Amino acid sequence: MPETTLVQAINLALARAMTEDERVIVLGEDVGKDGGVFRATDGLLARFGADRVRDTPLSEAVIGGISVGLAVSGFRPVAEVQFSGFIYPLIDQIANHASRFRTRTHGHLTCPMVIRAPNGGGIHAPEHHSDSPEAMFTNIPGLRVIIPSSPRRAYGLLLAALRGSDPVVYLEPTRLYRAAREAMEDDGKSLPVDQCFILREGSDVTIVTWGAMVVEALKAAAEWQAKGCSAEVIDVATLKPLDAETIIRSVKKTSRCVIVHEAPLTGGYGGEIAARVAEGAFSSLLAPVLRVTGFDTVMPLPKLENRYLPDAARIGVALDRVMAYA
Amino acid sequence: MTIFNLPDLGEGLQDAEIVAWHVAEGDHVVADAPLVSVETEKAVVEVPSPRSGYIKHLLAALHQRVNVGAPIVEFDDGTHVDSGTVVGDLSAKLPAAAEPAPTQTSPATTASVLASPAVRVLARDRGIDLSGLSGTGPDGTITRADVERVSSGLVAGEQKAGTPQALTGVRRSMAVNMAKAHAEVVPATVWDEADISLWWTGHGDITVRLVRAIAVARAAEPILNAWYDGQAMTLRTFDRIDLGIAVDFEGGLIVPVVRDAGARDMASLRAEIDRLKAAVRARAVSVADLRDPTVTLSNFGMLAGRHAALVVVPPQVAIVGAGRIFQQAVPGAGTVAFTHVLPLSLTFDHRVATGGEAGRFLQAMIDDLKQSS
Numbered sequence: 001m002p003e004t005t006l007v008q009a010i011n012l013a014l015a016r017a018m019t020e021d022e023r024v025i026v027l028g029e030d031v032g033k034d035g036g037v038f039r040a041t042d043g044l045l046a047r048f049g050a051d052r053v054r055d056t057p058l059s060e061a062v063i064g065g066i067s068v069g070l071a072v073s074g075f076r077p078v079a080e081v082q083f084s085g086f087i088y089p090l091i092d093q094i095a096n097h098a099s100r101f102r103t104r105t106h107g108h109l110t111c112p113m114v115i116r117a118p119n120g121g122g123i124h125a126p127e128h129h130s131d132s133p134e135a136m137f138t139n140i141p142g143l144r145v146i147i148p149s150s151p152r153r154a155y156g157l158l159l160a161a162l163r164g165s166d167p168v169v170y171l172e173p174t175r176l177y178r179a180a181r182e183a184m185e186d187d188g189k190s191l192p193v194d195q196c197f198i199l200r201e202g203s204d205v206t207i208v209t210w211g212a213m214v215v216e217a218l219k220a221a222a223e224w225q226a227k228g229c230s231a232e233v234i235d236v237a238t239l240k241p242l243d244a245e246t247i248i249r250s251v252k253k254t255s256r257c258v259i260v261h262e263a264p265l266t267g268g269y270g271g272e273i274a275a276r277v278a279e280g281a282f283s284s285l286l287a288p289v290l291r292v293t294g295f296d297t298v299m300p301l302p303k304l305e306n307r308y309l310p311d312a313a314r315i316g317v318a319l320d321r322v323m324a325y326a
Numbered sequence: 327m328t329i330f331n332l333p334d335l336g337e338g339l340q341d342a343e344i345v346a347w348h349v350a351e352g353d354h355v356v357a358d359a360p361l362v363s364v365e366t367e368k369a370v371v372e373v374p375s376p377r378s379g380y381i382k383h384l385l386a387a388l389h390q391r392v393n394v395g396a397p398i399v400e401f402d403d404g405t406h407v408d409s410g411t412v413v414g415d416l417s418a419k420l421p422a423a424a425e426p427a428p429t430q431t432s433p434a435t436t437a438s439v440l441a442s443p444a445v446r447v448l449a450r451d452r453g454i455d456l457s458g459l460s461g462t463g464p465d466g467t468i469t470r471a472d473v474e475r476v477s478s479g480l481v482a483g484e485q486k487a488g489t490p491q492a493l494t495g496v497r498r499s500m501a502v503n504m505a506k507a508h509a510e511v512v513p514a515t516v517w518d519e520a521d522i523s524l525w526w527t528g529h530g531d532i533t534v535r536l537v538r539a540i541a542v543a544r545a546a547e548p549i550l551n552a553w554y555d556g557q558a559m560t561l562r563t564f565d566r567i568d569l570g571i572a573v574d575f576e577g578g579l580i581v582p583v584v585r586d587a588g589a590r591d592m593a594s595l596r597a598e599i600d601r602l603k604a605a606v607r608a609r610a611v612s613v614a615d616l617r618d619p620t621v622t623l624s625n626f627g628m629l630a631g632r633h634a635a636l637v638v639v640p641p642q643v644a645i646v647g648a649g650r651i652f653q654q655a656v657p658g659a660g661t662v663a664f665t666h667v668l669p670l671s672l673t674f675d676h677r678v679a680t681g682g683e684a685g686r687f688l689q690a691m692i693d694d695l696k697q698s699s
Contacts, residue, residue, distance in 0.1 A: 255444050286444045286470065325442055326469045 004184050007177040009151035010040045010116075010158055012186045014078065017162040018048050020188070024162060025070055027054040028063060028080030028116075037082045038118060038177050060086050064093030064115070071113040071167070072101060078162060081117035084171060085128030090115065091136065098167035099142030110165040114158070119147060120212050120262045122175030122309055124302035130174075131299060132211070132263035137169045138240045138272065144168040144193055145240040149176065149214035152184045153237060156191030163190060173212035180215070193238045196246040202232035205322055206250040208273055209260040210236040213310060217260050220315035229323050239269055247273060248280035255286040256322040260310055265293040287325035290318045329385075330376055330399040332392050335366055336617055341393045342366045343494070344386050349399075353381050362398065367499025369613050377401065388438060389457060441468040450609055452477045453577025455494055496578035507637050510556055514676040516684050517633040519654065519667035520695035526651065526666045533571070533625050534595045535695060536648055540623065541567055541588030543690035547683045551621045553641035554678040561678055570619030570642075571599060573606045574629070580606045581639075583619045627651065627669070636673040643679055646691070647671035668695060 004012070018024045026041055026048075032055040035042035045053040056063050060081055067077040081087045094115065101111040121130030137145045144166050148154035154172065161168040173180075199214065200221055209217045214235045221231035232250050236242070251257045257277050259270035270291040277289050292310045300308050335342060342364035349355050349362075361375040382402035386392045439456040441449070445468055449456050454476055461468035493501055525535075544551045544567055552563040569587035573580050582602035587595065605611040621642060626634060627650035636645045649669035656663045670691060674684045 283443050283447045286442045288442075321464075324464045325467060326463060326471055 001183040001185075003181040004151045005178045006148070006151045006154050006172070006180040007038050007040050009155040009184065010172065011042055011044075013155045013158040013162070014041060014044060015047065016186060016188055017076075017078075017159060018044065018052060021076060021162075022052075023074060023076045025052050025054065025075050025077045026080070027056050027066060027077060029056055029058055029082055031055060031080050036080055038174075040116070040172075041080065060088075060090040061093065064090035064098075067113045067115070068093050068097045068101075068111060071098070071111045072109050076112050076114075076162060078114040078116060081115060083125070083129045083131075083174075084117040084119045084133055085131040087115070087117050087133065094137070094143065094167065094169065095140050099140050101167075102142060111167045112165045114161045114168045114170050116158075116170045116172060118174035118177070119171035120173055120175065121299050121305055122212060124305060125174075127298075127301065130305070132171075132261070132294065134169075134171055134211075134239055134261075135263055135267060135269040135272075138242075138269050142167065143240060144238065145171070146193060146238050147171045147173065147211040148237060149173060149211055149235050150180050151182050153191060153197065153235070155184065155186075156189060157193060157237060159188065160190035160193045164193065168193075171211070175212050176215065191237075194241050194243060195238065196243040197235040197237055198232065198246065198250065199235050200231065200233040202230040202254060204230045204254055205256040205258060205319060206232045206234060206247065206254045207258050207260060207315065207319075208234045208236060208247055208270075210239065211262065213260045213262055216310060216312050217315060220312040220319065223312060224316055224319050229319055231319065236273075242272070242276070244273075244276040244280060248277060251277050251281040252284045255284050256325070257281075257285075257289045258292060258315065258318045258322060259289065260292045260315055262294050262309060264296045265291060266296050268293055287322035290322055292318045328377070328379070328401040328403060329397045330361075330401065331395050332364070332386075332398050333373065334394050335364070335371055336613060339366045339394065341391050342371070343391050344388055344398075345370060347384060347388065348372075349375075349381050349384075351381050351384055355379065355381060364392070365495060366613070367496065367502065369611055369616060370609075371613055379403070439468065440466055445470055445473060449473050451576065451607075453496070453575070453609075458491070496580060500579055503639055504637060507639050510640050511638045512676045513635065513638055513673050514681065514684070515635045515671055515673040516681070516688055517669070517671050518688055518692060519669050520692040521654075521665050522651070522668050522695055523665040524696065524698035526668075531592070531596060532627075532648065532651075532668065533599060533623075534592045536623055536625065536646070536691075537569060537584070537587050537590075537595055538592070539691040539694040540569065540621065540646060542694040543687045544588065544621075546690040547687040549679050549683050550644040550672075550674060550687050552643045552678070553620065554643050554675060555641055556677065564620045566620070568618060568620045570622035571602065572622065572624040572626075573603055575607050577609065580611065580616070581619065581622060582606060582611055582615045583617065621645070623648070632669040633671045636671060638673055638675050640675070642675075644672060644674040644684070644687070647673070 026044055030037060031041040032045040032053045063079045067079045070077040098111045101109045120132045134145055137143055146157050146168060148157050161170055207217045217233050221233050224231060232254055234247060259273050261268055261270050270293060274289040292315050294308055345365045346363040348360040355375045356378045358374045360372050362373050364371055380402040383400040386398045392398055440461055441456055448470055454473055456468055459468050459472055461472055463469040548563045551567055552561055554561050566586050567588040569584045570581040584598050622645040624636060624647045627648050632649035634647050636647045638645050651666055651668050653664050654667045656665055672684055672688045
């Protein structure tokens with residue numbers, strides 16, 4: 001079976017959802033004729049027509065507003081934002097409207113829309129193109145926040161998002177678009193959007209991570225295995241609502257926890273997970289819960305990008321630190 | 327100025343060790359909020375603040391042993407108008423420059439022991455006091471291996487094998503109480519066996535049956551469910567049985583009390599015994615659960631041994647021991663039958679109870695234990 005890249009998996013999920021449900025509308029800058037800045041919507045215009053694949057003006061606020069209007073009118077919009085750094089004007093529509101329709105209308109209306117955006121750095125892009133703003137969205141009640149880390153999970157989670165009735169912020173790890181590839185079927189099977197995935201079992205430490213950092217975490221776990229450190233790796237995948245139970249159960253087993261994310265340290269979602277672990281697995285902890293994250297600075301331009309991004313070596317330093325607590 | 331003295335903690339306990347301060351000098355505390363935790367011979371007890379107010383001085387150091395009635399806290403009545411709340415009084419407090427600098431950490435938050443939560447749980451389960459240990463982990467943190475070493479009898483760091491260690495906690499309590507019992511009580515013991523073949527099938531709830539038998543025996547000879555004050559030479563018998571049950575755990579021996587044991591049905595007895603055992607093993611047993619037994623049961627047969635000369639802890643008058651069940655050959659008419667018997671020991675204080683009373687008490691137990699249900 002030929003291998004599918006993560007961006008191809010997203011394209012497959014979009015086409016599948018548009019085929020099975022004609023209410024699904026794709027919109028965004030250059031999503032039609034150009035097929036999207038990363039070609040995630042490639043071929044959709046030809047297949048589904050200009051009524052369902054709409055190029056929009058260069059205005060994220062407009063994309064957000066149109067999506068909210070479509071969603072509450074019975075459509076299922078899936079909007080593409082070209083880079084997560086461009087998503088900030090759209091937060092008004094998400095925080096003040098999309099996430100509130102359920103409570104605002106006492107459950108009469110929902111706002112089933114998906115905002116897709118590439119997330120994080122590692123592709124040597126200019127400013128605004130490498131942000132990881134997931135923690136902002138996790139602090140907004142009424143939203144699902146999903147970050148896939150493999151083609152299969154990208155496909156299954158996006159299908160679930162498109163079939164559900166909630167507003168979803170779906171952040172795609174940019175540097176895995178073509179780097180992550182695996183054999184997979186376009187079988188229409190969705191994956192649960194309220195569960196973590198245990199990708200590797202271990203007994204000494206739990207590494208909790210998501211997005212592009214999953215690859216680094218798995219690499220570190222494999223390298224440190226040789227040093228006698230058995231690491232369990234959890235891909236959070238759906239950050240909100242958080243499946244804390246799986247994480248806590250794992251930490252109760254391993255007694256140590258390292259959280260890895262690309263976003264800056266302060267106010268990052270790792271803090272939330274560390275707190276959940278402290279609350280739920282306190283008496284099992286042998287070592288402080290450590291976070292390996294980006295730094296509290298603007299994501300640097302390409303020359304220093306690799307210094308900023310956590311990698312297997314930095315994760316390994318944290319593993320050594322927690323393993324010192326025997 | 328008001329001095330707060332360590333209150334009477336009950337059980338005739340004379341002193342306690344300060345194990346945690348929940349306030350620091352300069353703190354405001356409201357009435358009934360936790361003030362200090364002290365470890366008596368039996369349990370850790372949280373002492374609530376008797377009043378609202380500012381703490382002027384802590385008069386006892388962490389890990390110091392303090393006698394009941396000795397001063398432990400001085401409240402400040404002078405400069406602060408006590409509003410009863412923290413918020414309402416902040417403005418009055420802030421200008422007082424003589425207060426401790428904000429960077430000073432309070433004794434309550436100063437971790438005198440460096441250990442992770444999991445290691446603390448392990449130490450608690452093993453009954454090991456971490457305060458005397460030096461750690462081999464990062465920054466001197468005590469590791470699981472350090473606890474295991476001490477637990478297995480080896481010693482960590484600079485501690486040398488055979489160095490005298492002060493008894494603490496439960497074991498210290500045992501030393502005090504046993505010496506007192508030995509000095510005071512005149513013990514005598516009777517031994518016998520109860521034929522339990524009618525209901526014992528290799529399993530069965532021995533403890534619950536023993537409790538019922540004690541209740542029946544008390545009705546026959548009330549004098550063994552009593553307190554005797556040797557100095558005043560007064561005897562006080564009880565209709566109600568508050569039964570102390572000896573529970574062996576890794577930290578030593580603790581005797582929680584089943585209240586009104588004679589009035590409970592079997593299910594209630596089992597539930598209460600399970601609750602108390604779990605509390606003992608979690609070191610979470612409350613002082614109320616340890617107070618004032620009227621008679622004690624030691625079911626040592628679960629470990630080893632048939633009969634034992636037990637120790638009566640005054641003011642109690644008696645203690646019943648149950649040994650390991652064994653098979654006994656009983657001669658019949660030209661044949662030999664085998665029965666399961668439960669060995670019983672009854673130790674009593676002969677200053678106040680007679681051998682006849684003890685014998686009738688024991689026989690009443692045997693008769694009840696024979697019953698098929």
